[in-house]
Amino acid sequence: MKRLLRFGRESNPIVFVVLVVLTTISLIPFLWVITSAFKDNTEIFGSMALLPESWQWGNFREAWTGGRFGIYFRNNLFVALTTTLISVAVAAPAGYAFAKTRLRHVSGLFYLYLFGITLPIESIIVPLFFQLKSLSLVDNLWGLILALVGTGVPFGVYLMRSFFRDLPDALAEAARIDGASEWEIFFRIMMPLAKPGLLSLGVFSFLGAWNEFFLSILLLISEDNRTIPLGLVRFQQENMSNYGALFAAITLAIIPSILIYVVLQRQFISGLAAGATKG
Amino acid sequence: MNLDAQFHIPVASNRTGPLKIWNAYRVPLTLLAPSLIFYAVFVLVPLGRAFQLSLTDWDGLAANMNYVGAENYSGIWTDSRFLTSLWRNVIWWAMHVLLAVGSGLLLAILLSEVGRGRFFFRTVAFFPHVLSLAVVGVIWGQLYHPIVGLINAGLETFGLSSLTRIWLGDPEIALYAVGVASAWQAYGFYMVIFVAGIQSIDPQLHEAARVDGANAWQRIWDITIPSLHNTMTVVLTLAFISAMKGFGTVWAMTQGGPGYASELVAVYVWRTAFQSGAIGQAAAAGLSLAVIVIVFSTVFNRWRDRVGAYT
Numbered sequence: 140m141k142r143l144l145r146f147g148r149e150s151n152p153i154v155f156v157v158l159v160v161l162t163t164i165s166l167i168p169f170l171w172v173i174t175s176a177f178k179d180n181t182e183i184f185g186s187m188a189l190l191p192e193s194w195q196w197g198n199f200r201e202a203w204t205g206g207r208f209g210i211y212f213r214n215n216l217f218v219a220l221t222t223t224l225i226s227v228a229v230a231a232p233a234g235y236a237f238a239k240t241r242l243r244h245v246s247g248l249f250y251l252y253l254f255g256i257t258l259p260i261e262s263i264i265v266p267l268f269f270q271l272k273s274l275s276l277v278d279n280l281w282g283l284i285l286a287l288v289g290t291g292v293p294f295g296v297y298l299m300r301s302f303f304r305d306l307p308d309a310l311a312e313a314a315r316i317d318g319a320s321e322w323e324i325f326f327r328i329m330m331p332l333a334k335p336g337l338l339s340l341g342v343f344s345f346l347g348a349w350n351e352f353f354l355s356i357l358l359l360i361s362e363d364n365r366t367i368p369l370g371l372v373r374f375q376q377e378n379m380s381n382y383g384a385l386f387a388a389i390t391l392a393i394i395p396s397i398l399i400y401v402v403l404q405r406q407f408i409s410g411l412a413a414g415a416t417k418g
Numbered sequence: 419m420n421l422d423a424q425f426h427i428p429v430a431s432n433r434t435g436p437l438k439i440w441n442a443y444r445v446p447l448t449l450l451a452p453s454l455i456f457y458a459v460f461v462l463v464p465l466g467r468a469f470q471l472s473l474t475d476w477d478g479l480a481a482n483m484n485y486v487g488a489e490n491y492s493g494i495w496t497d498s499r500f501l502t503s504l505w506r507n508v509i510w511w512a513m514h515v516l517l518a519v520g521s522g523l524l525l526a527i528l529l530s531e532v533g534r535g536r537f538f539f540r541t542v543a544f545f546p547h548v549l550s551l552a553v554v555g556v557i558w559g560q561l562y563h564p565i566v567g568l569i570n571a572g573l574e575t576f577g578l579s580s581l582t583r584i585w586l587g588d589p590e591i592a593l594y595a596v597g598v599a600s601a602w603q604a605y606g607f608y609m610v611i612f613v614a615g616i617q618s619i620d621p622q623l624h625e626a627a628r629v630d631g632a633n634a635w636q637r638i639w640d641i642t643i644p645s646l647h648n649t650m651t652v653v654l655t656l657a658f659i660s661a662m663k664g665f666g667t668v669w670a671m672t673q674g675g676p677g678y679a680s681e682l683v684a685v686y687v688w689r690t691a692f693q694s695g696a697i698g699q700a701a702a703a704g705l706s707l708a709v710i711v712i713v714f715s716t717v718f719n720r721w722r723d724r725v726g727a728y729t
Contacts, residue, residue, distance in 0.1 A: 289460020350550035368552035
């Protein structure tokens with residue numbers, strides 16, 4: 140962080156004010172939703188006051204049990220964790236192979252993955268649905284997980300490749316001279332060194348799966364299989380008049396994403412920047 | 419992207435013939451196999467199947483399907499509903515560029531000029547981007563709510579009652595209202611990419627300009643902005659792709675309505691396939707979108723690289 144502060148050491152007050160205004164814009168909806176979650180309907184309709192007159196914790200109870208957010212939370216966590224583990228396990232070896240192999244055909248294959256990054260999932264959603272249906276994977280959390288891993292592979296491999304490329308070859312060369320097999324080099328030397336990259340992809344996959352909506356809305360049907368994004372949208376449609384509970388439900392949906400981000404933001408941001416700028 | 423310069427795993431074999439080739443490819447192919455299987459099963463096979471379906475009149479239920487040639491393609495490309503939905507995606511792109519890319523760039527530049535609180539501002543500005551599009555949609559659905567919504571309430575508080583609207587129920591406004599929500603979700607993302615771009619600028623350039631007496635504005639205009647050429651290419655491409663794929667916020671807020679007023683191509687594909695059962699037509703629309711995205715990204719990047727070579 141120190142290095143970043145090198146230029147621009149003198150703070151211009153105007154710059155500071157504009158920054159405050161712009162960040163407030165990003166915060167206002169959050170503040171409004173969270174404070175409204177503690178209000179009852181009369182207050183939500185009647186007043187512009189920031190803080191509620193009496194704090195309605197019952198809204199959260201209503202959202203958690205009535206909205207069945209407990210179930211959604213469990214489903215979401217299962218989908219996100221499983222998708223993350225499989226994605227990292229699948230993408231890391233492939234990224235390593237692309238980063239360190241000198242075979243022309245293998246590197247040509249990399250273009251196929253680059254193509255996958257640009258390909259909009261909208262173009263395959265229709266056959267993907269029928270394919271998963273024929274495998275009895277529709278309305279099944281595993282169907283969503285497998286589809287998320289599959290559609291996430293191109294970016295994951297691309298990201299892992301850029302991390303492995305930055306690792307020095309000297310260690311691998313030394314181990315090779317000492318008689319280590321390619322597998323030992325990969326598992327014992329390269330994987331531990333790539334830990335920041337693995338963590339980065341992990342956070343990325345986790346948040347992506349945690350927030351997923353496009354595939355979930357198509358693939359998950361019954362109430363017991365809903366994730367938080369799905370559950371929240373349905374809750375909004377089904378509770379047109381109970382605003383306090385809806386705001387509490389939105390708050391419950393916001394908290395985990397923000398927490399994960401705040402705790403792991405370094406990994407997330409570095410993965411994001413690497414994905415966007417490295418070649 | 420230089421692929422050929424990076425290969426390091428030596429071919430550890432002194433045998434000859436097919437066995438030698440197998441030995442050379444054994445390790446990389448085993449490493450690649452799991453990802454290839456997932457990619458093939460869940461992306462490449464459906465992609466081929468999408469093309470196949472786009473040439474049929476399948477309704478999603480019937481046991482057999484008829485081959486109809488390019489009929490679905492000529493159908494959608496003369497269908498004003500599809501063309502209008504595509505045009506809405508272009509409007510979304512413009513909104514993303516103006517609102518999200520614009521404020522992302524502004525924020526990133528301001529962050530590079532501020533000494534204190536940089537970490538805090540960056541963290542907070544990124545908050546909207548870590549939310550699910552569904553959550554963003556529901557939040558903004560409430561902000562736009564005609565009665566309890568903060569936007570109408572705020573306008574009334576400031577004596578601007580004449581500007582209050584039924585935002586999402588008005589066909590003239592719904593698309594833009596949802597576009598604002600989507601831009602709110604995206605600007606922190608572009609900011610982070612710009613910040614990374616600005617950090618990679620040689621600080622000595624700024625130091626030298628300072629010594630020469632350039633003010634902050636001149637330094638930003640003459641050093642920072644031109645140095646961000648490649649970053650800008652990336653950001654504009656990503657903004658295009660994300661605007662073309664727009665779905666989540668729309669689905670959570672208006673489901674494409676009122677009527678077709680906020681229907682983007684992805685929503686068109688969804689409705690056509692899973693509500694109208696016109697599978698072939700939906701597949702053709704989805705593939706058309708893919709071609710647009712890939713062709714644009716490629717051509718735009720080539721053009722930006724050529725332009726960049728002279729700056």
